[in-house]
Amino acid sequence: MEGKSNIFTIASKTGYSVSTVSRVLTGQAEKFRISKKAIDLISETARQVNYQPDLVAQTLRTKQSRTIGLLVPGIDNPFFATLSGSIINLLAARGYHTLLADSRESEREEEQALQMFKGRKVDGIIAVPVATRADNLEQIGRDIPVVLIDRHFKKTTLPYVCTDNYAGARMATEFLLKRGYKSILAIQGVTTSMPNQERLRGFTEAMEGKPIQYAIAGDAFSVENGHDQVIKAFCNGGRPYDAIFAFSATILLGTIDALRELDLKAGKDVGVISFDNNGFLDFLDPAVTRVEQPLREASELAVATLFEIIKARRDGLRDPDLIQKLIPPTLTVRSSC
C-alpha cells in the first residue's frame, strides 16, 4: 500500500514479466495480445498496491513529459495571472502539467527559464517573450514546439497569438477624438515590447494630421509609472491634457491615483481610457472605458496551436501551417470618457 510500488513489484507479485506489466498498464495490452486473465490480474494488483507510474522514468524513456513550460514576465501582474490561469486550466484539461517560470521582464532570467524547460524535457513552451530579438527563442523552437502569446517579434518564424494592439490603440484613440478631446497624454509601458510598440503606432497613426496636441511618456507596465507620469505632466498645477490614454490597466490605476492627488475627477475633468481587460476597471468610479483583449480566445488558440505542432512533430510530419494571429480587441465603453 505504500508509495514504494513500481512495475517490478507488480511483476513479481503477479508472476508476469515487467514487459507484460508495462504493456498492460500503458494500455497496450490488445496490441500485444496479452490475455484477459493477465490484464485483469495485473490491473487488479496495480490497484491494490496503489501503483503510480514514475513520471520521471517514463519521461526519460519516452522523451515525453506531458509537461508544458509557461513563461511570463510577471505572474503578479493580474493580466498575466489571468492569462496563466486560463492556460494552465486548458493544459490540465488535456492532461498536461505546467512548469511556470517568471522572467520578471529580464532577458537573462528568460534565457535561464528556457534552458530549464529544455533540461526538463517539456513537450512544448508557451511564452510571453521579453527578449528584443527572436534568435534565441527561434533556436529553441527548433527543438521544442514554441508558441508566443501576447507579445511577438516583428519577423519571426515562430507562431504567435496576440492582440491586435495596433488596431486596439487606434480604436481607443479615435474614440477619444470623436469624443472631442483636444490634448491627449499617452502613457506607455515597456518600450521594447511589441504590444507597446504596436499600441504606440496605433496611437500616433490615429493622431496623424489631426490638429490635436499630444504627448507620450512612460516606460513600464506599472502603477508607479502611471502615477508618476501624470504627476509630472500636471505638476505645475495646470491642466495640460484633457484626456489620458493608459497603455495598461496597471498604468491606469496609477493614473487614477495621481488624478485624485491632483484633485481632478476622472471622466469629468480628464477623460480616461485604458488598455487591458481587468474586471476591476468596472468597479472604479467612474468605470473605465477600455480596449479589452480576448484573453480566453487567445489562450485557447495558443494551446490548440501548440498541440498541433506537438502532434505533427511526434508523427514525424513537418510543422502545420504557421499560425500568426492578431486577434482584434473590443472597445468596452464606460463613463470615464
Added chain:
Amino acid sequence: MEGKSNIFTIASKTGYSVSTVSRVLTGQAEKFRISKKAIDLISETARQVNYQPDLVAQTLRTKQSRTIGLLVPGIDNPFFATLSGSIINLLAARGYHTLLADSRESEREEEQALQMFKGRKVDGIIAVPVATRADNLEQIGRDIPVVLIDRHFKKTTLPYVCTDNYAGARMATEFLLKRGYKSILAIQGVTTSMPNQERLRGFTEAMEGKPIQYAIAGDAFSVENGHDQVIKAFCNGGRPYDAIFAFSATILLGTIDALRELDLKAGKDVGVISFDNNGFLDFLDPAVTRVEQPLREASELAVATLFEIIKARRDGLRDPDLIQKLIPPTLTVRSSC
C-alpha cells in the same frame, strides 16, 4: 553546438570516462582527486558543446528534482496569483522550479494534482488545501515535505503558515462597532475553508453580547457572491444594514457593484470593510478599509520552513520543530467606514 550533447559525448571527445566527466560537471572533482588538466579540458568541452544536463535523468538517478509543487485553489484569483508569484520567485532564487497546479476548489482535482506531484518526484509541496480533512495531505506529507499556506486544518501534524484570520476578523468587526455601526451584514466565502471559518468565528465572537443586529450570508470567494448577497439583503428597497463586512476582496467588489446598482454610496450610506490585501482597494472610491494579510512574510516563512524540512530529511534527520504559525494581519484604514 546542437542540443544533442550528453555526458557521453563529452567523455569521448575528451577521452575521459563518463564517471570522470560526471564528477567534474557536478563539482565533485576535488573530492575525487580529478587532475586540474582533466577538469579544465572537460569543463571547456562542456562549454563548447553547450552541454545542458538532462534534469530528468538526473532526477531519476538522484531522486531530487529541484522542483516544488505549488497547489492553489484558483490562480486567476488575484490573491492567489500574488501569492504564487511571490512563492515562485522565492523558489527561483533558491534554484528551484515550480510545478503549478490549480485545484479550482475541487477536492478531486486537488487529489489528482498531488498524485501528479508525487509522480513527478517534486522535492516538496506548498499547498493551499481545499480538502476538508487533512488525511490525504498528511499521508503525502510522510513521503514528501509539505507546507500549507493560507489555509490549514484544525488538528494537523502538517506545518502551516496562515493569516490569523480570527484576529483579523475580530479586529475588523470591532473597528466597525467602534465606528458606531448598528447592523452589519457579513458576506462569507467558501464555508468549508479554514480562513472562512476563522473569520466567521472572529466576527461572531466580536458581536457576542453586543446589542447589534447582524446577519451572515454567502458561500464563495467570488464577485458574484458579493453582489448577489447584497442585492438579496437590500432587495426590498430598504436599508437593512448600515455596514457590510466582505470576507474577501472579490466579495467586496461584488458588494461595491451591488451598492451602486442600489444607488447607495459606499462609505456614506453603508460602511464597508474587507478582508484580503489587494492594492486595488486603494483605487476604489472610497478607498476601502481592510484587513491586510502579510503575504510576503507568509510566503517567505512557508518557503523557509519547507526547505528546512527538505534539508533535514535529506540528511536523514527527523523533521525540525513543527512550524504552525498564524501571522497577525494589519488593519489598513481608509475612508469606506
Added chain:
DNA sequence: TATTTTTGCGCAATCGTTTGAGCAAAGCTT
C-alpha cells in the same frame, strides 16, 4: 629496490520505465 601510500581515473550497477525482437506452446491446416 621493495613496499606502502597516494593520485587519478574507469567499470559497471542502478534509477523505473518502454520497446524491438524473439521464442515456446498451442492451434490450425492439409
Added chain:
DNA sequence: AAGCTTTGCTCAAACGATTGCGCAAAAATA
C-alpha cells in the same frame, strides 16, 4: 504428422545521468 500461424509472453537493451568500489601507475617511504 509435418508445417504454418497465432497466441502470449519474456529478454535485454535502451534513456542519461550518478556513484560505490576497485585498480593501475606514480610518488613516497623504508
